[in-house]
Amino acid sequence: MAVPAHHIIAEPPPFEQPPYPGDIFDRRTVLVTGGGSGMGLAMGIAFAQGGASVGVMGRSIERAKEGAAKIAALGVPVHAASCDVRDPDQVATAFDAIEKVLGPVSLLANNAGANFPVLTENMSINAWNAVTRIAIDGTFLCSAEFARRREAAGEGGAIVNNSAQYIWTGFPGDAHSAAAKTAQATMTRKLAQDWAPLGIRVNAVAAGFFPHESSTNGNDPEAIAPLQNMIPAGRTGKTHEFGWLSALLCSPLMDGVTGQVILQDGGESLRRSLMMPDFVPPREREDGPWGWK
Amino acid sequence: MTGWLEGKAVRVIGSDPALADALAKAGATIVTDDTADCLVHVARAEQTRLAHHLSYDEWRGAIAAGLDSRFEAAKAFNGAKRKAGSGGAILFIGSPEQQAGAEQAAAAGALGNLTKSLAVEWARDGVRVNTVLTNDGGPALGAMAAYLLSDYAAYVTGAVMGIGVDD
Numbered sequence: 001m002a003v004p005a006h007h008i009i010a011e012p013p014p015f016e017q018p019p020y021p022g023d024i025f026d027r028r029t030v031l032v033t034g035g036g037s038g039m040g041l042a043m044g045i046a047f048a049q050g051g052a053s054v055g056v057m058g059r060s061i062e063r064a065k066e067g068a069a070k071i072a073a074l075g076v077p078v079h080a081a082s083c084d085v086r087d088p089d090q091v092a093t094a095f096d097a098i099e100k101v102l103g104p105v106s107l108l109a110n111n112a113g114a115n116f117p118v119l120t121e122n123m124s125i126n127a128w129n130a131v132t133r134i135a136i137d138g139t140f141l142c143s144a145e146f147a148r149r150r151e152a153a154g155e156g157g158a159i160v161n162n163s164a165q166y167i168w169t170g171f172p173g174d175a176h177s178a179a180a181k182t183a184q185a186t187m188t189r190k191l192a193q194d195w196a197p198l199g200i201r202v203n204a205v206a207a208g209f210f211p212h213e214s215s216t217n218g219n220d221p222e223a224i225a226p227l228q229n230m231i232p233a234g235r236t237g238k239t240h241e242f243g244w245l246s247a248l249l250c251s252p253l254m255d256g257v258t259g260q261v262i263l264q265d266g267g268e269s270l271r272r273s274l275m276m277p278d279f280v281p282p283r284e285r286e287d288g289p290w291g292w293k
Numbered sequence: 294m295t296g297w298l299e300g301k302a303v304r305v306i307g308s309d310p311a312l313a314d315a316l317a318k319a320g321a322t323i324v325t326d327d328t329a330d331c332l333v334h335v336a337r338a339e340q341t342r343l344a345h346h347l348s349y350d351e352w353r354g355a356i357a358a359g360l361d362s363r364f365e366a367a368k369a370f371n372g373a374k375r376k377a378g379s380g381g382a383i384l385f386i387g388s389p390e391q392q393a394g395a396e397q398a399a400a401a402g403a404l405g406n407l408t409k410s411l412a413v414e415w416a417r418d419g420v421r422v423n424t425v426l427t428n429d430g431g432p433a434l435g436a437m438a439a440y441l442l443s444d445y446a447a448y449v450t451g452a453v454m455g456i457g458v459d460d
Contacts, residue, residue: 003417004417007417007419008378008379008380008417008418008419008420009417009419010380010419010421010444010447010448010450011444011447012444012445012447012448013444013445019295019297019440019443019445020295189458192458193458196458208448232412232413232416232417232450233416233447233448233450234416234417237448238448241445241447241448242448244445245445245446245449248440248445253295253436254433254436254437255432255433256429256431256432256433256456256457257433257436257437257456257457258457258458259455259457259458259460260454260455260456261454262449262452262454263449263451263452263453263454264446264448264449264452265448265451266416266448266450267412267413267416267450267451269451270409270410270412270413270451271413272413
């Protein structure tokens with residue numbers, strides 16, 4: 001059902017009006033993990049709108065290069081590097097490759113992630129490992145590599161983590177991602193404390209549903225149209241408003257903000273009523289509407 | 294100067310000159326009536342004494358300042374926005390939940406879940422509701438407040454957060 005016409009929907013400014021000047025990240029290099037597409041690409045684009053050089057890291061070098069090319073179209077230096085964030089040696093090598101071309105990385109966006117709905121009873125150990133280790137180990141390895149380099153340089157920096165709106169509720173039918181994304185958020189708070197003396201700020205965005213070309217239902221208007229009225233805000237998120245918040249948290253405009261996990265989901269995770277549709281166990285809805293079979 | 298609040302009228306309830314100044318520098322016009330596009334309600338914890346040393350009047354006064362007055366202000370603001378048919382934004386600012394007395398723990402906890410409830414109740418009025426609980430009173434709070442009130446935070450509602458690692 002469409003959002004009734006008398007409801008008021010809050011909209012962000014258009015893409016062409018970012019919340020910071022075009023030189024706010026001048027002479028800064030950001031490394032975006034999983035930056036070739038989707039939310040990571042939105043982050044890279046947002047940093048580029050502020051003038052940052054953008055290193056795009058991805059498991060698939062082809063996809064990383066595709067994303068880097070889109071970011072380069074905004075007129076900033078870019079470099080794509082292949083990396084599996086679960087492998088500490090690959091992480092160090094990718095940092096080296098990006099720093100060789102773009103200079104020291106002083107901003108880090110941990111976005112790399114994998115997610116697919118699956119019942120836990122059907123979840124292989126490989127599936128569990130893939131989702132949890134990319135987000136948990138990957139965030140640890142990239143953040144620690146970043147911090148070591150920042151400490152050696154005697155300079156601070158900023159990290160933003162892409163968490164999720166379901167970290168406070170769990171996500172039945174998506175238990176691996178629920179665990180992984182919550183670890184990112186709790187790490188955010190702890191790393192912010194630990195690295196405050198190093199001048200490194202760490203924040204996270206607990207993002208809701210921002211349709212993009214590689215999300216489960218893509219950004220096909222027909223597929224996402226029914227979702228708009230389900231969300232209290234009356235719409236799904238726009239990737240540029242997510243990218244902006246992520247970049248903004250790493251900007252000097254937010255100096256002093258650290259250890260925060262900011263919910264950006266249009267109220268989606270907060271919906272609740274005393275009377276709700278009958279409970280259907282995930283096992284019995286996997287082939288229903290919004291199931292995954 | 295970010296311009297994030299250009300064209301917006303902001304009402305600040307509670308004394309916080311530095312915050313009002315930061316919002317004005319972000320482009321806001323500070324007003325004192327219901328014509329505001331945004332409402333900021335500031336109430337910080339004032340005492341840290343143990344609960345069994347508080348009189349009932351002291352307890353009640355703290356809850357009234359940290360919770361009840363916010364409910365009343367928010368309800369009036371939303372009523373005005375609905376009547377005007379325009380959206381808006383509400384921001385509650387207070388002290389961290391566990392860094393003062395039991396009265397603050399109670400008020401802040403209640404405020405957090407009030408924030409989340411109002412965010413959904415008023416979402417389709419185009420009215421967003423967020424809370425920052427912090428001891429920070431500097432530029433970082435000013436910047437975050439300006440962002441949360443601005444259209445750049447159009448998809449941020451029901452968020453309860455701090456500013457620094459001690460919040």
